[in-house]
Structures are given as C-alpha cells and as structure tokens.
Amino acid sequence: MAAPVLCRLCPGRRWSLAYINRGSRHETGTPTGSRSSGKRGQSSGVQQPLITAEKPRKGEHEWAAVVGLEIHAQISSNSKLFSGSQVHFAAPPNSLVSFFDASLPGTLPVLNRRCVEAAVMTGLALNCRINKKSLFDRKHYFYADLPAGYQITQQRLPIAVNGSLAYSVFVGKKPSQLINKTVRIKQIQLEQDSGKSLHDDRRSQTLIDLNRAGVGLLEVVLEPDMSCGEEAATAVKELQLILQTLGTSQANMAEGQLRVDANISVHHPGEPLGVRTEVKNLNSARFLAKAIDYEIQRQINELENGGEILNETRSFDYKLGCTVPMRDKEGKQDYRFIPEPNLPPLLLYDSVSLPAGADPQQVIDIDQIRKRLPELPSVTREKLIQQYGMLPEHSLTLLNEAGLLEFFQNVMKETRAEPKKVTSWVLNTFLGFLKQQNLAVSESPVTPSALAELLNLLDRKAISSSAAKQVFEELWRSKGKTPAHIVSEKELGLLQDRETLEQLCQATMEEHPQVVMDMKKGNPRAINKLIGLVRKATLSRADPTVIKEILEKKL
Amino acid sequence: MRTMLGRTLREVSAALKQGQITPIELCQKCLSLIKKTKFLNAYITVSEEVALKQAEESEKRYKKGHSLGDLDGIPVAVKDNFSTSGIETTCASNMLKGYVPPFNATVVQKLLDQGALLMGKTNLDEFAMGCGSTDGIFGPVKNPWSFSKQYREKRKQKPHGDNEDSDWLITGGSSGGSAAAVSAFTCFAALGSDTGGSTRNPAAHCGVVGLKPSYGLVSRHGLIPLVNSMDVPGILTRCVDDAAVVLGVLAGHDCKDSTTIQDPVKPFMLPNLTDVSKLCIGIPKEYLVPELSSEVQSLWSKAASLFESVGAKVIEVSLPHTSYSIVCYHVLCTSEVASNMARFDGLEYGHRCDIDVSTEAMYAATRREGFNDVVRGRILSGNFFLLKENYENYFVKAQKVRRLIANDFVNVFNSGVDALLTPTTLSEAMPYLEFIKEDNRTRSAQGDIFTQAVNMAGLPAVSVPMALSNQGLPIGLQFIGRAFCDQQLLAIAKWFEKQVQFPVIQLQELMDDCSSIFENEKLTSVSLK
Structure with a gap:
C-alpha cells in the first residue's frame, strides 16, 4: 500500500470502524499493540506487522x-x-x-x-x-x-x-x-x-x-x-x-x-x-x-x-x-x-556576524546562548540508561517528575545499593507515597540521605525488604528519625541467629502438620505458606531465603 | 521696539536672563492674549493654573541664577494629540473627550524638564486627520492672518460681496491650532505632529516656521498615533533658530520608542552659513503641478534665483514616483488608522455609549458615537485594504511604491544635492467657506501634495515663510534634507529666512485694542451658527 496510514501504534486505541495499519513511515518502530504483545515476556525485536489478520472487509473503511x-x-x-x-x-x-x-x-x-x-x-x-x-x-x-x-x-x-x-x-x-x-x-x-x-x-x-x-x-x-x-x-x-x-x-x-x-x-x-x-x-x-x-x-x-x-x-x-x-x-x-510599525526588525547575531565593538547589552549572540544550553532531557535519559542500565521507561518517569531525578542522584551518591534497587525504591515506593498524598518531591518528608541509609541497611541484609518498607513508612511519618534509629526502636533488624530461626521453623512445622503434609506431597505452594508463617513468627525480621533453606533441609 | 510677545524665543529667553521680564509676567501676558484671541479657537484647553505654577518655579530658578537653559520660563503650546499628564487630551474627538492621560509624552516631558511653561493644548482635525484644522469636535481654527492689517487692507481694495465677518481663512492643518497659537504670539513655540504635512502645511498658511524632523530623531512616545510609520512630532516657531533650539531639546534616543535612533545626538548649534555657493539645491520637476498657483510658482522661482545669485548650484531633479504618493499614502494611512483606532472600544478609557445589550453592540455604538465621519471612513477603507484577499493588491503594493518614493529621494541626494526646494502648499490659505466645499479626502490630497512624500521617506523638511501674496497672506516654501541631516537643513533654511525678511504679522488691533477683540468675539458667534 503506497499511502502512509497515519494512525498507528496507539496502544489499545482503535477507532471503531478503523483499520489500523502499521505506518510505512515507521522505520524504527517496533510494532506492538495490545494484541501482538499478548504474551508476557515475549522477546522483543520480533518484527511483526500489526493486526495482519484484520484486513478491511468489504464495505468497511479505514480511517487515519x-x-x-x-x-x-x-x-x-x-x-x-x-x-x-x-x-x-x-x-x-x-x-x-x-x-x-x-x-x-x-x-x-x-x-x-x-x-x-x-x-x-x-x-x-x-x-x-x-x-x-x-x-x-x-x-x-x-x-x-x-x-x-x-x-x-x-x-x-x-x-x-x-x-x-x-x-x-x-x-x-x-x-x-x-x-x-x-x-x-x-x-x-x-x-x-x-x-x-x-x-x-x-x-x-x-x-x-x-x-x-x-x-x-x-x-x-x-x-x-x-x-x-x-x-x-x-x-x-x-x-x-x-x-x-x-x-x-x-x-x-x-x-x-x-x-x-x-x-x-x-x-x-x-x-x-x-x-x-x-x-x-x-x-x-x-x-x-x-x-x-x-x-x-x-x-x-x-x-x-x-x-x-x-x-x-x-x-x-x-x-x-x-x-x-x-x-x-x-x-x-x-x-x-x-x-507592527513601532518595532524595528528583530536582528540576532552569531559569533561571525556580531558587529565589532557592539554593546553586549544591545545585541543578542545566538552562539552565546547555545553555550548556555543545559543538558536536555533526552541526553539525561540516555545517560541514565547507559550508566545504570535503567529501563527507558524508568528514565522517562524519573525525569517527568520535578526534582525526582535529583533525588535519585542524591540517593545514588550515598548508597552502595544496586542502581536497579534504588530505581525501584524511588519510582515505586517513594513516588507512590508522594502520589498518594499528592506531594511534590520537594515536599517529601524523607530525605535522599535517609533513603540511602535505609537502602544500605537492606543491602547489608541488616533488615528484610518488608522490614525496610516498614522503616520507610515510619520515616515518612516521623520526620527527623534515622533509619537505624527506627530499626532498633522497632526491633526490625534481621534475625541473624540461625539457631533461633531453626527452632522457630521447627515449631511452625509442628503447629501446622497439614501444610507439612501438603509440602511433602509436592504442592509447591505449601512451602511458601510455611515460609510466610515462619516470617510472621519472626515479626518479619527473617530473610525468607534463609527460612526456605532451613525448611527444605528439615524435610 | 517690538513688544515682548512679538519677540522670538531666543530674544525673549535673553530678556528673561537679563531680567527685563520675569517668567510670571511673561506667562500672564500670554494668558491674557490667549483670552483675547479666544475667537481664533487655537486652544482646546488652556492650562492656566499649570502654566502659572510652572512660571513661579521658573521665576525661583531665575532668582537663584539656576535657570535651566534657553527654554526656562518660555510659554509653549502643545497639540492636543500629545499626552499630557493631568491635562485632558482629546484629539478633538468625542472618543477622547474627558480623557486625562496619566503620563507625559516624551517630547512634552523634555520641554517641561527644560523649564518651559505649558500654556495649553491646541486644536486640530479629529485625530489629526485633515489639512484644514476644520474637522474637530471643537470647531475650526481661524487663521490669525484673517485679522491682520496686511490682509484687511488688501481686502478693502477689492470689491467683494461676501459678508466680511464670515470670510475668515483656514489655518491649514492638522496642527492649525499650534500654528495659529505661534502666529498670534500666544506662545513662542508649539508642538505639532506631522504625518503627511500636518506641521508644515499650517506653518505655511500662518506665516511661521514648521519643522518636520527626520523620522526616528524625535520620540513619538505619548503622541497619539495617526500613522506610526510616518508620524513625527513637529515644531512650530517664529524663526528657524527657535526651531533649532527646540529640536536640540527634543532630539535623541528614547527607550520608550524603539524607532528612535540609538546614536547620541549632539547639541544643535545652528551655524550661519557663510559659503552658500558650495550648496547644491535641487528643484524637483514633478512638483510643478497644474494646480500650483502662479504666485507660489513665481516665489518658488525667485527663491531658486536667490540661491543661484550667490553662486549656489541650482539644478532640476526628478522624483519620478511623486504622483503615486497621495494614493499610496491613502492606502498605508487608512490601514494603520484602522489598526491604531481598534483600541478605542470604550472599555479602558474614553467615550463609552449607554448601550449594554452585548459587548459587540457596545463597541459598535461607542465607535459610531465617538468618531466623526472622516475617522470612520478611514477605518472602513483601512480594514478593506487589510482583508486577506486585498492585502497583496493594496497594502503590499503601497509598501512597494513607498519604497520607490523613498528611493527617489535617495537617488537625488546621492547625486550630490544638499537640499530640495519646493513649495509647501499649492496656494495661500483659503477662506473657510470655500475650503469646506470639498470633502476631507479631496482636500487632504490637495493639501498634502508637496509635503506628503517626505513622510514616506522619513526625511527632515522645513517650511519657511517667504513673502506675502497679493492678498497679503503668507506663502511658505519647503526645504527637504537628507535623513538625519536636520541641522544642515536648518542652516540652509536660516540663510534663506535671513534673505527674504518675511514681514511680521500686524495684529495690533487684536493685541492692544480691547474693543476690537470684543467685536471679533461677536463675529465668532455669528460664524459658528
């Protein structure tokens, strides 16, 4: 088809009676659409025409x-x-x-x-x-x-x-x-x-x-x-x-x-x-x-x-x-x-055309302004993708919220946590809290340093990720407290004592023989239930991977 | 010896400095004469209190020996289309009746900063649209020469059937009030505005000097516009030197007017031309039109011979696009008028009608009531020329013709001509009754014929009174100079002025005899019926 079809690639957007075709002008586009990407985890890069099966039937029109x-x-x-x-x-x-x-x-x-x-x-x-x-x-x-x-x-x-x-x-x-x-x-x-x-x-x-x-x-x-x-x-x-x-x-x-x-x-x-x-x-x-x-x-x-x-x-x-x-x-x-007769033509200059000895207050030099251009969002996003292996959509979100990028970068400066972890915390937990309360980044009760400290605790496995969430909530509520302070105050530190943990596992298994039976029968979900029960007993202070390891050993 | 009021600005300035007269005395003399000459209808507003207060301030300065300069204590008048802070500014239109601007036009401010006394606001054609000063809501301005001894005596010699009382002459326009004010000795200088000749034309008819400076030399900020790309504040004085003094005060960059030149303007020191023989004076052949009166034509030749007689080179030159100027002006002027007048909608200031059924109805009625036929007619034609389908055929074409007209002047000046010498008007001032037989548009086309092209090109030009006609009325000639060579132009005009020795208007009856004034007031009421 020679003519470019102009409505393309609008996810989930289908004009009634409209036949959506893939734009021939779309050299770089990866075709998708809700239909073609139905399977989760589908490998990307598979070039597939969009909705190929949907040829216009007789009498039907396509609209662009x-x-x-x-x-x-x-x-x-x-x-x-x-x-x-x-x-x-x-x-x-x-x-x-x-x-x-x-x-x-x-x-x-x-x-x-x-x-x-x-x-x-x-x-x-x-x-x-x-x-x-x-x-x-x-x-x-x-x-x-x-x-x-x-x-x-x-x-x-x-x-x-x-x-x-x-x-x-x-x-x-x-x-x-x-x-x-x-x-x-x-x-x-x-x-x-x-x-x-x-x-x-x-x-x-x-x-x-x-x-x-x-x-x-x-x-x-x-x-x-x-x-x-x-x-x-x-x-x-x-x-x-x-x-x-x-x-x-x-x-x-x-x-x-x-x-x-x-x-x-x-x-x-x-x-x-x-x-x-x-x-x-x-x-x-x-x-x-x-x-x-x-x-x-x-x-x-x-x-x-x-x-x-x-x-x-x-x-x-x-x-x-x-x-x-x-x-x-x-x-x-x-x-x-x-x-407009009262305004003479607006003349601009560049470094070549700038008249010698011109009063800088009277002329505008395009090249000078070019030099003052800050880094543009597209460049910043590309850098984030390169530097932190960030997903493009995450880089987009990070820039679309005023102050969020700076917040992220400040956290990054003070934490040893993985960039992916930081990104996830900033974009999901932090941003989620902000949105929920309709706050701007600048109004956040949690500082970048506090979040960085929290992520360091998590990174050291000093707390579990669910405990980390609790600490975060506490940080949000009570300004001025440090994560370490909250962890010790609420006894949220991860149970490091293996013996205690083993005892807790044992006790939990004894209290729930039916679940143990299920597990032995090979029900894969049973172990998760057991892990959950043990964690509850530890007040969420235990690392689920360690619990799992102990439980598996005990069976 | 001439009376104090009969002196020139520089002469009276010297008298003030020497203490022969005080600013308050001078101010009172002028105010009293303004009252006596009220029948001329030169002033719309007389700012007596303001002027006297300014005179007091000036007097204090003189007593302390801190005079501000040549203009300190000098009575001046300002055309009523320049904004004056706290003083009603009407443009002789119902639309702005009662409008009191909160700021001064830059030129007004500059005069006041030099200690000048503002006597009042002078009459004009509504929004400066006209060349007779007859078409404003406050009625026509009468030419002081109508009442001069020179004219009266000539009239007696000729038999005429008309009622002498209603046989007064127009001033020309649109700055007729300013020209009459200077001519009748009620002030020493006045501001006019010049878009197509509005300063030079009444100057010629009233026997005074009328200067239109180069476009961009003097700020237009506060001048209520007619055609922004052609408007220039004009200067009316009784001699060329005085015009130079005022121009020296007014000229220069104004940060409130982006079209003023950036370069600093040096003080105007008008030299006495010693070697006129080095000059080259151009006589544009296209200005010899059939409508030109033989008297004006012969004076024009005489003036040319005057230059020739002292060894100056006088050559015939050609400005081939001159004949298109008036029609081109009509398109450009009305287009800008349509645009400039759009702001008068009765909302922010000025007249507002009583109709309130809708905003649109209010606009329409306000504008119908506020503007006279001339203004409304120009708005209508201007909007027609600017319509999308007409823009190329009218406005763009007119702009191209304007460029050709401007280039005509450039070519002439590039060929070595120093100044052009032309008539200012076709003939001497016309009787009012004869003048109003034609419509405004026809009259403007005739009145601006020699002055208008200069505005297209932005050049400086000055009308200098040369001699009296057979009827005893003034005839002026015009000098046109190179852009921004206003000083050189004035130097030539000054030399010419000195040679021709134009006679002083004889208004003794008016100025000294109160009984004759009384008679004249009666006469005014008759003619206004």
Whole structure:
C-alpha cells in the first residue's frame, strides 16, 4: 500500500470502524499493540506487522487521524514582552498593568530582551533554524481582554523555524516497549498573551483582568505528524520537560503557563486530508489526549453517518468528556495582519556576524546562548540508561517528575545499593507515597540521605525488604528519625541467629502438620505458606531465603 | 521696539536672563492674549493654573541664577494629540473627550524638564486627520492672518460681496491650532505632529516656521498615533533658530520608542552659513503641478534665483514616483488608522455609549458615537485594504511604491544635492467657506501634495515663510534634507529666512485694542451658527 496510514501504534486505541495499519513511515518502530504483545515476556525485536489478520472487509473503511498542535508557553520572565509590568501568577486583579498593557493611546512596545533569549534558547533546544531577522505583526480581533484590538505576534517571519521534537510513546502492556517518534516543528513565534475575561452571567457582566495581558508567549507550532491523543499528549509532555529544563517557561498546565490547541482531521489513507477542526484551550495532558481521541471518533462517526465536518473551533467539556462548538468563535475571522510599525526588525547575531565593538547589552549572540544550553532531557535519559542500565521507561518517569531525578542522584551518591534497587525504591515506593498524598518531591518528608541509609541497611541484609518498607513508612511519618534509629526502636533488624530461626521453623512445622503434609506431597505452594508463617513468627525480621533453606533441609 | 510677545524665543529667553521680564509676567501676558484671541479657537484647553505654577518655579530658578537653559520660563503650546499628564487630551474627538492621560509624552516631558511653561493644548482635525484644522469636535481654527492689517487692507481694495465677518481663512492643518497659537504670539513655540504635512502645511498658511524632523530623531512616545510609520512630532516657531533650539531639546534616543535612533545626538548649534555657493539645491520637476498657483510658482522661482545669485548650484531633479504618493499614502494611512483606532472600544478609557445589550453592540455604538465621519471612513477603507484577499493588491503594493518614493529621494541626494526646494502648499490659505466645499479626502490630497512624500521617506523638511501674496497672506516654501541631516537643513533654511525678511504679522488691533477683540468675539458667534 503506497499511502502512509497515519494512525498507528496507539496502544489499545482503535477507532471503531478503523483499520489500523502499521505506518510505512515507521522505520524504527517496533510494532506492538495490545494484541501482538499478548504474551508476557515475549522477546522483543520480533518484527511483526500489526493486526495482519484484520484486513478491511468489504464495505468497511479505514480511517487515519491527523493531529497538529499549537502550543502557547508563557515565557518565564520577570516582566512582560513589551512593557515593564511584573509577571506573577495569582496577583490581585489588574495590579500588574502598565499604561502600555492597558493600551493607553500613545504608548509604544519595547521588546524585552529576556523573552527574545528564551525564544532563541527554546529554538536551539528544538533543533530549529534561528532567523537572524524576524518581524512583528499585528493580528486584529475585537475582544474585551485584548485592549489594543490587536495582538502583537510574528506571523510573517518568526524567530525560529524548521525544528523537531523527539518523544517516545509506550506501546503494549508490560513489559512495555518504547517507540521513538519525531514531530516536526514548523515555527516558534514570540507573541503577547491576552488578559482574562470573567463572565458573570447572572448579572450579565464581564469582568476583565489585564494582569496577563502582554505577558510573553512562545507559540510553538507542531506539524500534523501525530495521529492520536496519546501521541499528542506525550509530545506535549516532552516539550514541557524541555521548557522546564531550559527555564524558558515554567510550563505548568494547571496555571495556564502551557496551553494547547489541537487541529484534528480524519481521512481515508491515500485520499486528501479531511476538513479539520480546532479544539482550543486544553490545559492538561490527560484532557488533551481525551479531547483529541473524542474528536477523532466524533469526526469518524459524523462522516460514517453521511455528515460533514465543519471547519470550526471547538472546546473540550471535561465534565462531559466531549468537544462542543465554541459559540463566540463562529464565522470566519479575518485577522487583517499588518506589520507592527513601532518595532524595528528583530536582528540576532552569531559569533561571525556580531558587529565589532557592539554593546553586549544591545545585541543578542545566538552562539552565546547555545553555550548556555543545559543538558536536555533526552541526553539525561540516555545517560541514565547507559550508566545504570535503567529501563527507558524508568528514565522517562524519573525525569517527568520535578526534582525526582535529583533525588535519585542524591540517593545514588550515598548508597552502595544496586542502581536497579534504588530505581525501584524511588519510582515505586517513594513516588507512590508522594502520589498518594499528592506531594511534590520537594515536599517529601524523607530525605535522599535517609533513603540511602535505609537502602544500605537492606543491602547489608541488616533488615528484610518488608522490614525496610516498614522503616520507610515510619520515616515518612516521623520526620527527623534515622533509619537505624527506627530499626532498633522497632526491633526490625534481621534475625541473624540461625539457631533461633531453626527452632522457630521447627515449631511452625509442628503447629501446622497439614501444610507439612501438603509440602511433602509436592504442592509447591505449601512451602511458601510455611515460609510466610515462619516470617510472621519472626515479626518479619527473617530473610525468607534463609527460612526456605532451613525448611527444605528439615524435610 | 517690538513688544515682548512679538519677540522670538531666543530674544525673549535673553530678556528673561537679563531680567527685563520675569517668567510670571511673561506667562500672564500670554494668558491674557490667549483670552483675547479666544475667537481664533487655537486652544482646546488652556492650562492656566499649570502654566502659572510652572512660571513661579521658573521665576525661583531665575532668582537663584539656576535657570535651566534657553527654554526656562518660555510659554509653549502643545497639540492636543500629545499626552499630557493631568491635562485632558482629546484629539478633538468625542472618543477622547474627558480623557486625562496619566503620563507625559516624551517630547512634552523634555520641554517641561527644560523649564518651559505649558500654556495649553491646541486644536486640530479629529485625530489629526485633515489639512484644514476644520474637522474637530471643537470647531475650526481661524487663521490669525484673517485679522491682520496686511490682509484687511488688501481686502478693502477689492470689491467683494461676501459678508466680511464670515470670510475668515483656514489655518491649514492638522496642527492649525499650534500654528495659529505661534502666529498670534500666544506662545513662542508649539508642538505639532506631522504625518503627511500636518506641521508644515499650517506653518505655511500662518506665516511661521514648521519643522518636520527626520523620522526616528524625535520620540513619538505619548503622541497619539495617526500613522506610526510616518508620524513625527513637529515644531512650530517664529524663526528657524527657535526651531533649532527646540529640536536640540527634543532630539535623541528614547527607550520608550524603539524607532528612535540609538546614536547620541549632539547639541544643535545652528551655524550661519557663510559659503552658500558650495550648496547644491535641487528643484524637483514633478512638483510643478497644474494646480500650483502662479504666485507660489513665481516665489518658488525667485527663491531658486536667490540661491543661484550667490553662486549656489541650482539644478532640476526628478522624483519620478511623486504622483503615486497621495494614493499610496491613502492606502498605508487608512490601514494603520484602522489598526491604531481598534483600541478605542470604550472599555479602558474614553467615550463609552449607554448601550449594554452585548459587548459587540457596545463597541459598535461607542465607535459610531465617538468618531466623526472622516475617522470612520478611514477605518472602513483601512480594514478593506487589510482583508486577506486585498492585502497583496493594496497594502503590499503601497509598501512597494513607498519604497520607490523613498528611493527617489535617495537617488537625488546621492547625486550630490544638499537640499530640495519646493513649495509647501499649492496656494495661500483659503477662506473657510470655500475650503469646506470639498470633502476631507479631496482636500487632504490637495493639501498634502508637496509635503506628503517626505513622510514616506522619513526625511527632515522645513517650511519657511517667504513673502506675502497679493492678498497679503503668507506663502511658505519647503526645504527637504537628507535623513538625519536636520541641522544642515536648518542652516540652509536660516540663510534663506535671513534673505527674504518675511514681514511680521500686524495684529495690533487684536493685541492692544480691547474693543476690537470684543467685536471679533461677536463675529465668532455669528460664524459658528
């Protein structure tokens, strides 16, 4: 089949009536899907076409979905893009508004250097070509929270173009596999944020807060290289991580520092792309995925039922889990773009083109910014995989939680325990506790040193792993106690005295003759029960392998 | 001996320094004259209290011997499209009636920092859209020359049937209020703005010097924009030297206006040109248009001969794209107007209508009530030119033509021309009744014909009054210089000014005789019916 089928490799994701084929563009992809990886422990690397058995029957159509994203990231900067107003989240309404932000006549924009640097740095991290000359334009529309009646943006010649963003999606059930994917970045442009409107329907009033008006945004336009909600959500998460690593945006979706609009269409492979809809203002990765998948399904259903897709803007109703048309975005908008006459072209330099004797405060040197680029998440993950033999998915999790990597590395510094053990403790136990109580890593009551000490005790076999769990729980509850302290206080130390252990085994066997009988009959599970009973008798302070050894000897 | 108010800025500055007059006395004299000449309608707001307070401060400085410089204690006026902190700034529009800016335009601040006294805000066409100062909500500005001895005497000689009282002349515009204020001696310098000739045109009609500096030399911050890419604060004074003094104060980088030049501007020391014979003056042949009055044309030739007579090279040059300038300007101007006016929605400031059925209905009614027909018409055509399907055919084409027009000037200056000499206007000031027969657009096309291309190219230009017409009305000529060679341009203008010895306006009746003032006030009320 010549035409690439665009919806591929979305685990567990099957559009009804959709025939999912493996993308021919997927050179690196290991095909999986819930079906083909049904057997646990299946050796990887077996190249198998996905769902080969499911040829489209007569009358059935296959659908492919095409998803592109426009992402707005608020630039992390003390002041706004074109004015000196401060930028703070949740400041009192209209307390951060300069004359320019309120569009008083006669005020003029003055470009914030920090925002330009953030855009260049983000562009470099996303493999973009940085335009040495970029331009600003006005985009006009009337809206109450847009005081000037236009937004200053970069429509004609944006600051960065032609980049790419690599991300990995999980496929299949455990052990899951990671597929590396790339989405092209069309452009990154600098633009102003709008203010906020609060509609009070009861009193039929609209309240305007201009604190956000004029805050610098990076609009990152991702080409329609994605085909389902999960791909989009994963790409967004990766971008979020990169922005946070660069420090160019806090990229907190809940606080609106990262907002995503998705362009979605479906079509039959080999045929022209379908009419697209835009789903606006998606402010969590989960809702993004849900909204996209809902919208794909909606479009397919609509078309299957002989309907047509309108080129419209929709919003996601997270309560109902569906997308609905946005009333105030009806009708065709003509933004009447015009070059912003009050801002000269934005010129950037590199070490070659930098004019001699230029005031460093007046020019921006791309090469200098390149030098300041921190290690990017993909590199960090690769290092973790290489250095500790970590599974890729573990490296992903470690980076996706703010501060978790640092925590892990600090534990590693102070412990002799195996990296795998540390990884497991950090990702399962530690992260599990955090999630349960909805805490950030920085709010954890357990320090890296404490966990390291605990893992050292475990490593020395001074405590059993179940005792270690108890110690951990205690550490979590009572701040300031050391693991050693807890172990001695609660007598959780491992029973090292073999004689005592043998006596306990003997006593347990005598108390449970039926289990001993089962064991002798060859029931493999019986010994486990016996081990459990002995451990209980030791208050979980004995090493199960030693118990097993003793029990086997005694039989 | 001339009265104190009849002096130039530099002369009165010297008088202040020598203690011949105090700032408070000077201020009071001007305020009193402003009241007497109220019928001219030059001022929208007279900031009497502010001016007197500033005069007191200035007087203290003079007493201590700490004067701030040439502008300390000098009464000035500012066109009502420059933001003035605490003083209403209307743009002669209902939209901004009652709007009091919380900040000063950079140029206003610079004047105040030098100790200048702000007498008030001057009248204009609504949002500076016009060339007559007739199309603002506060009514038209009357040209002081309408009441001059020179003009009146000529009128008596000719038989005319019109009612003499309603036969007053326009000032030109849109900075007509500023030009009239300087011409009628109510202040020593005034700020105008110049987008297509709005400073030079009324300067020519009112017999004063009107300077449009190079684009980027003077900050636009606080100037309520007409066309951002062409607007420049203009300077109106009674002589070239005074314009140079004010420009020296205003010029330079402003961190609030990214389009101002970064290079430091040296103080303006206007030299007396000693060797005019080294100059090359270009006469653009395209400026000889059929509509040009024969009187202006002959004065233009005379001026050229003047330069030739002292050995300067005077050559005919060509600016081949000149004829496209007005139509090109129309597209660019209205497009930017459509964009700039979008902010006037009644939400943050300015006029808001009573309609509250929806935000959109409120916008529509607010803008309908707030803007006059001229502004609304330009917004409409500008939005048309910016529509996606029209953008390439209109806006982009106009930008290309603009480049061609700018290149015309570059080519001429590269060929060795130091300055261009042209008429400023087609003819002398027109009677109001005749002027309003045409619509605003036609009038603007005629009024800006010689001045407008300069704004396309961002060049400095100055209108200098040369002589009185047969009717006894001023006629000005325009010098156009190389970009950022404002100083050289002014030096040439100063030499020319000295040669032509333009007569002083004779307004004795107005200034000395209260009974005639009274009569004139009556006359105002008649004509306003």
